[in-house]
Amino acid sequence: MSGLYIHIPFCRQSCIYCNFYFKNGRKHVAEYVDALLKEIELKLNKNSEAIQTLYFGGGTPSFLGNSELKTIFNAISEYVHPNDLKEVTLEANPDDMTASNLAEWKEMGIGRLSVGIQSFFDEHLKWMNRAHTAEEAEQALTFAQDLGFDLSLDLIFGIPGSSLEQHQFNMEKALSFNIQHLSCYGLTLEDKTPWKKLIKTKGYAKPDDEQGAEQFKLTMQYLKSRGWEQYEISNYCLPGKQAIHNSSYWKNTQYIGLGPSAHSYDGVNRCWNVADLNAYVEALNKGILPQECELLSDADKFNEYVMTALRTIWGIQIEEMKKRIDDITPTIERLEHYVSKGMLIKNEQSYVLTDRGKFYADALASDLFIA
Ligand code: SF4
Structure with missing residues (x-):
């Protein structure tokens, strides 16, 4: 979709x-x-x-x-x-x-x-x-x-x-x-x-x-x-x-963005249109798409997944992490650390923020990022 x-x-x-x-x-x-x-x-x-x-x-x-x-x-x-x-x-x-x-x-x-x-x-x-x-x-x-x-x-x-x-x-x-x-x-x-x-x-x-x-x-x-x-x-x-x-x-699914500053994601590349109406119009008048794209590395995809999934009721799914990187052991250790601090709850296959954890979501996500 x-x-x-x-x-x-x-x-x-x-x-x-x-x-x-x-x-x-x-x-x-x-x-x-x-x-x-x-x-x-x-x-x-x-x-x-x-x-x-x-x-x-x-x-x-x-x-x-x-x-x-x-x-x-x-x-x-x-x-x-x-x-x-x-x-x-x-x-x-x-x-x-x-x-x-x-x-x-x-x-x-x-x-x-x-x-x-x-x-x-x-x-x-x-x-x-x-x-x-x-x-x-x-x-x-x-x-x-x-x-x-x-x-x-x-x-x-x-x-x-x-x-x-x-x-x-x-x-x-x-x-x-x-x-x-x-x-x-x-x-x-x-x-x-x-x-x-x-x-x-x-x-x-x-x-x-x-x-x-x-x-x-x-x-x-x-x-x-x-x-x-x-x-x-x-x-x-x-x-x-x-x-x-x-x-x-x-949920990290695909989307297409149109108009100045809009972003698109096809599951592999992230693209963003120029955030400038004149430049946007000029490029399209020449038949050029006014966008830049980057190929997402496995680390990028993992970090984006962690950042967005953590904020949701579905939380970070173990299977989804495995799809993005080979070794999730260090991440699981960090997640367990936050479980012990009362910021996450561990379900069978996922880690979900507690109400207390929701106050620290951004800091917690960046601590889970990989290089
Ligand atoms: S200035 Fe910003 S917040 Fe206000 S209506 Fe425009 S886009 Fe929305």
Whole structure:
């Protein structure tokens, strides 16, 4: 199976914490769509593996006009058999989720929306420079649930100055809608973000690790108490409603990425498109794919597997490690060490993070990496 990711690199305005590749405004949309159609023709193959998931990510895919979205859909549909398709997701922001847009998206075949809510408090939305208000978010979700979309919401915790009660309210409010999936991300300070600059120039608050950890703990406890499954460190769902497309990343299966900065993986090579719209358009105008690729070594494949699998409910499988390297004895020793520290649980054929271990997942993964 293959997943197809389409990166739409346009946003209405810049959220202060964001380090994704995007441009503000719609000025270059037409050139982008022309180039994307060329990339579709060059990269997709009618005889390759069946495409089972489509994921429009960004940037803000919902910011694109519906006529452009339809053009992209039509071009892709030549390579996708409707019977193969299991999931079509559009990332959407509440300010774009008008009743008429939602109806058009539904007609195009979009069944699932991943909605960037982040918080139901206007003070948080303003601080993050989000383009919507809490009221708009509630209105958008009401429209979307009434139209029967599968809904996944993004929430952010660890916002400086936010309280545990506010975080609990955000989760309760999210669950008051008919949603099936929730991604809860801890706010992190990344390089080259407006937030980093604002700390220096305007004295913005830095992240508070202790507050972030408390809110992460509350997230796990609260959602578990409501019957939600934490199937990946930042992702929770109702039983059976795991995101199919995103799960393909976490299970190390193949996917194809289109658009500036998008990544692809065919099981052997990892490729990444240039994160620059001008360079992307120029290359495709010359009939060249704007990508670089690297052949993954056994160590790369092992490390990637460990990094992603460790974060999931399925954990690190002994058989999967053996497929990637010959001698797993030193890794098993390290894994057993973390079992003795209460950070991992050993099942018959796998090692899975405990709730305590989930606070240290990244450090634990890098300790398991091989050279
Ligand atoms: S809408 Fe999404 S991609 Fe755009 S700036 Fe905000 S977080 Fe980044």
